[in-house]
Amino acid sequence: MNPAFDFFDHDADIGIVGHGSTLEAAFETAAQAMFSIMAGPANPGRSAHLAFEFEESDVELALVTWLNRLLAEARSQGLMLADFKLARNGERWRGEAWGSPWMQGAESGVEVKGATLTMLSVKENDGQWEARCVVDV
Amino acid sequence: MDLHLLKQLTPYCWDLPLGNEKRGPVRLYGSEPLLASMDDKVLEQIANVARLPGLAGAAMTMPDAHWGYGFPIGGVAAFDAEEGGIISAGGVGFDISCGIRCLRANLDIADIAPHLQRLADQLFRDIPAGVGEEGDIRLDEDELDRVMRQGAGWALKRGYGEAEDLACIEEHGCVAGAAPAQVSPLAKKRQRGEMGTLGSGNHYLEVQVVEKIHDPAAAAAFGLHEGQVVVSIHCGSRGLGHQIGTDYLVSLAKAASRLGIRLPDRELACAPIHSPEGQAYLGAMNAAINVALANRQLLTHLTRQAFARVIPDSRLETLYDVSHNTCKVETHEVEGRKRRLHIHRKGATRAFPPGHPSLPERYREAGQPVIIGGSMGTGSYVLAGLAGNPAYASASHGAGRAMSRNQALKRWHGRELIDELKHRGILIRTRSMRGAAEEAPGAYKDVDLVAEATERAGLAKRVAFLRPKACVKG
Numbered sequence: 001m002n003p004a005f006d007f008f009d010h011d012a013d014i015g016i017v018g019h020g021s022t023l024e025a026a027f028e029t030a031a032q033a034m035f036s037i038m039a040g041p042a043n044p045g046r047s048a049h050l051a052f053e054f055e056e057s058d059v060e061l062a063l064v065t066w067l068n069r070l071l072a073e074a075r076s077q078g079l080m081l082a083d084f085k086l087a088r089n090g091e092r093w094r095g096e097a098w099g100s101p102w103m104q105g106a107e108s109g110v111e112v113k114g115a116t117l118t119m120l121s122v123k124e125n126d127g128q129w130e131a132r133c134v135v136d137v
Numbered sequence: 138m139d140l141h142l143l144k145q146l147t148p149y150c151w152d153l154p155l156g157n158e159k160r161g162p163v164r165l166y167g168s169e170p171l172l173a174s175m176d177d178k179v180l181e182q183i184a185n186v187a188r189l190p191g192l193a194g195a196a197m198t199m200p201d202a203h204w205g206y207g208f209p210i211g212g213v214a215a216f217d218a219e220e221g222g223i224i225s226a227g228g229v230g231f232d233i234s235c236g237i238r239c240l241r242a243n244l245d246i247a248d249i250a251p252h253l254q255r256l257a258d259q260l261f262r263d264i265p266a267g268v269g270e271e272g273d274i275r276l277d278e279d280e281l282d283r284v285m286r287q288g289a290g291w292a293l294k295r296g297y298g299e300a301e302d303l304a305c306i307e308e309h310g311c312v313a314g315a316a317p318a319q320v321s322p323l324a325k326k327r328q329r330g331e332m333g334t335l336g337s338g339n340h341y342l343e344v345q346v347v348e349k350i351h352d353p354a355a356a357a358a359f360g361l362h363e364g365q366v367v368v369s370i371h372c373g374s375r376g377l378g379h380q381i382g383t384d385y386l387v388s389l390a391k392a393a394s395r396l397g398i399r400l401p402d403r404e405l406a407c408a409p410i411h412s413p414e415g416q417a418y419l420g421a422m423n424a425a426i427n428v429a430l431a432n433r434q435l436l437t438h439l440t441r442q443a444f445a446r447v448i449p450d451s452r453l454e455t456l457y458d459v460s461h462n463t464c465k466v467e468t469h470e471v472e473g474r475k476r477r478l479h480i481h482r483k484g485a486t487r488a489f490p491p492g493h494p495s496l497p498e499r500y501r502e503a504g505q506p507v508i509i510g511g512s513m514g515t516g517s518y519v520l521a522g523l524a525g526n527p528a529y530a531s532a533s534h535g536a537g538r539a540m541s542r543n544q545a546l547k548r549w550h551g552r553e554l555i556d557e558l559k560h561r562g563i564l565i566r567t568r569s570m571r572g573a574a575e576e577a578p579g580a581y582k583d584v585d586l587v588a589e590a591t592e593r594a595g596l597a598k599r600v601a602f603l604r605p606k607a608c609v610k611g
Contacts, residue, residue, distance in 0.1 A: 009541040011176055011204035038268050040569075061387055068383040075376050076326040080269065102269030110572040111268045111337030111611070113231040113379040117386060117404040118206035134206055136231045137338045137542065137575075 005033035008119075010134045014112075015119060017132040023059065023122065026129035027066050028084040031097070034067055034115065034135055035074075035081050040107040044080040045100035057091045059122045063131050067115035070097055078102050110137050138175040145169075149200075149594035150527075153184060160184060161192040166528065166594040167200035171586055174539060178204040179211075185401040186214050190409070191222025193478050194471045197528050199485050200590035201509070201537030201582060205230075207404030210484035210538075213531045215469065217478055218410035223398065224418055225407035226389050228481035229464050231382035232336075233422055234429030235373030236460035236486075237508040238306075238437055239519065240453040241359075242366040242444070246346040246606070249366055249448065253344075253564060256447045257607035260342060261566035263443040264436065266611040268337050268569070271330030274435060281325055281377075284332070285317040288427035289458075292434035299455075302434065304497045306458040307487065310430050312465070316420025320377065321384050324421075327376030328428065333435035337569065337611035339535075339576060340372045341510075342440065345517060345603035355521045355600040358503035359456055367603055368453060369517060370436050371510050372611070373462065374429035381425050385418045410479055419464070426463060433458055456519070457506035461486045461534035469529050480529050488522035488532040488597045507597040509588055511536045513565060513608045514558055514578030518588040520597035532597040533588070536581040545580040546571065567610035576610060 008015035014037060018030025050073050056062040066086060074081050074097075081099035088094075118134040143151040143165065151172060153163035163183050165172060179202050186208055187196040193215040202211030207227025216222030242249075249256060265272045276284065284291045289310030292298055303310045335342060347365045350356045361367070374381075389406035392414040398407065408414035437455065444451040464481045471478075480487075489496055489505040496505055504522035511517040515536070522530060540548075551570025554577055558565055567573050592598050 007543055009543050011178070011538050011541055012210050013206065014542050061390070065387060072323050072327055072376075072380055072383070075269075075331075076323065076329070078269070078271070078330065104270060106568065108268040108337075108569050108572075110569055110575060113338075114383045114386075116206040116231075117227075117390065117406065118402070120403065136206065 004029040007033065013134050013136050015132060015134050017130060020129050021127065023129045024086045024088055026131040027063055027086050030063065030131045031067060031070055031084040034112055037112055037137065038109045039080060040109060042106065044082045046083060046098040047100045048079050049096065049098050050077060051096045053092065053094045055091050056093065060120050062093060063122055064115045064117060064120060064133060066093065066095060069095065071112060071114065112137055138172050138177055138180055140169065140173055142180065149590055153180060160187040162195035163187050164195040165198045166596060168586065168590045171200050171582065171590055175202060176204040179209045182209040183212055185405060186212060188401050189223055189225065189405060189407060190398060191216045191220045193217045193476060199531065199533045200594065201533040201535055201587045203537045205483065207402060208481065208483040211533065212483045213481065213485045213528055215478040215480045215529050216410065217476055222410050222479060223407040224410050224415045224464055224479055225405055225481060226382055226385040226418060227404040227406050228483055229422060230462040230483050231379045232373040232462055233378035233381060233425035234460040235462045236429065236458065237510050238370040238433040238458040239456040239508050240368040240437060240440065241361060241456045242368065243452040244366045244448065245364045246366060252447050253607055256344065257564040257566050259443045259447050260440065260609050263439050264335055264342055264609050265333065266335040266609050270334060272333035274332045275329060276332060278325060281328060282317045284431045285315050285320065285424035285427050287311055288430040289434040292431045297438035298434050302437065302455045305455040306430060307460060312423050312426045314420060315424040315427050317424050319417045319421040320381060320424050324377045324380035324384065327380050331375040332432060333439060334375060335372050335436065335609065335611045336375060337572060340611040341513065342609040343369045343513065343605050344607040345369060345605050347601050348604040349602040351599040351601060352521065355503040358500060359506055359519060359600060361519065361601050367456065368440055369508065369510060370433055370440065372432060372436065374425040375432060377428050378425040381421045385421065389414060389418060422464060426460065429460065430458065459486050459508060482531055484534050485531045486534045488526055488530050490522045490524040490526060490530065507532045509533050509535060509584065511584035512578040512581040513576060513605055513610065514563060515584050516605060517603045518584065518599055519601045519603065520588065520591065521600050522597055523595055526596055528596055533591045536584040536587055538580060539582045540580040542575040545575045545577050549574040549577040563605050564607040565610060572610055
């Protein structure tokens with residue numbers, strides 16, 4: 001298991017937690033947690049790249065927006081994502097992700113429909129950031 | 138759940154006393170064991186729903202309720218637009234119009250038993266299921282707009298189905314008020330490869346046998362007899378609905394803040410029905426409902442084709458198609474007054490009583506078919522709507538989870554579970570061992586208890602019990 005991310009219990013769905021030394025790093029590992037739910041046993045490649053920007057002043061809503069935008073871009077481009085990079089400049093956020101095309105017919109995890117506002121929190125403690133929410137599967 | 142917090146009204150109906158709280162009434166349906174096993178979060182979530190503006194009557198939970206996001210799964214709440222009532226994206230969920238299409242076959246179990254393995258394999262080949270699996274039906278933007286406006290009727294016009302199907306789908310397969318212009322380009326883009334796909338998680342296509350008839354008269358009206366084969370298809374509006382949920386969750390959360398609506402939980406993101414934001418969500422949600430109805434129609438067509446390849450004389454008729462993640466405008470009597478209400482059902486099935494004008498003639502006397510989808514190892518129920526239903530004509534939608542997905546993953550291994558079910562005569566076809574483990578029968582409540590409580594609470598009566606024989610899991 002990657003110690004940078006973790007999961008917590010929720011009756012119907014799955015709670016994800018990303019950790020990092022910066023807020024952006026915690027968001028990146030939260031994205032890793034979310035995509036690991038969907039991934040099969042094979043490691044996805046890094047042949048595809050996507051990038052996008054968004055504006056959000058509320059950091060908690062920014063986490064949900066970041067995760068949901070990744071889901072939407074991945075599904076609409078038919079990609080499985082594995083690596084993530086996020087940069088912040090005030091209210092402006094620029095995200096990047098690397099992955100490979102979905103392998104039709106291969107073993108997979110389960111689909112994440114969306115990141116929710118349930119148990120949503122972004123906090124810093126002793127220089128370590130934690131970003132968490134429940135994702136709907 | 139701490140039952141000491143509740144006041145028991147009948148063996149299957151409980152209230153959360155108001156005390157000094159400023160909220161509407163809260164009512165929970167279910168037996169003592171079912172409620173005792175529910176997470177305390179269910180109570181917290183439904184009490185939060187009762188704090189939203191314009192609530193009519195009580196905020197309610199069904200016997201299969203479990204902890205969700207915003208609303209609990211199994212939550213029902215009605216809001217009156219003329220009294221400042223709201224519409225909530227969190228009260229519908231991401232998988233807008235997720236529901237079950239049930240098909241009855243002209244076959245008995247003896248007819249398919251020799252072919253069951255081939256049938257399971259054929260269905261698994263023909264039904265796109267699981268993460269990232271795409272269908273053969275590709276739509277350009279104009280065609281997708283037509284799906285959003287026409288629902289299952291669109292599928293019929295393209296040759297995917299039979300005219301008789303529409304009579305047995307809620308709203309005859311198409312809800313009014315769809316506004317494709319309120320659906321984001323990203324939502325439309327996400328749907329490109331996802332028409333005619335099953336999805337993942339708790340979605341399934343199951344071949345079942347009618348094992349027991351509880352109500353012979355209603356079963357006859359529904360065309361069911363013991364030993365008969367039926368097929369249940371559980372899925373929703375796919376990527377388009379998920380993206381609408383995503384888009385409006387954030388925009389409605391911001392709208393609520395701007396409009397001075399205090400949200401006890403941000404996931405209850407909502408706006409007044411009579412507001413531009415509320416109307417935009419309603420239009421987009423109705424578009425997603427139509428996409429879900431079209432999607433289940435396409436899957437019905439693919440299922441018929443797969444059956445015909447294995448058993449050429451097979452015939453599958455639509456018994457009923459009912460959604461369980463919706464907000465619908467309906468007229469109900471509240472405290473002696475008829476009111477036009479926006480009924481949110483999140484993980485709850487509509488259950489119209491006998492005589493309701495919306496029902497097809499065939500079911501007018503028996504009541505609306507209600508489907509409680511159980512786990513892949515236990516079974517499902519067909520029920521019928523009852524007169525005097527106290528929950529805005531709503532009933533349970535499934536067995537309801539008793540254990541988190543993480544806990545299930547720790548307890549079961551997908552391959553071993555599939556082998557065990559095969560030993561019990563149930564064939565599972567899936568690309569996700571993780572998904573199989575998360576959906577282990579032991580992770581769900583006892584569906585018999587849920588169906589019994591649903592009946593004894595006066596929500597719907599049991600008509601038939603269905604035992605799974607083969608299941609394509611997403």
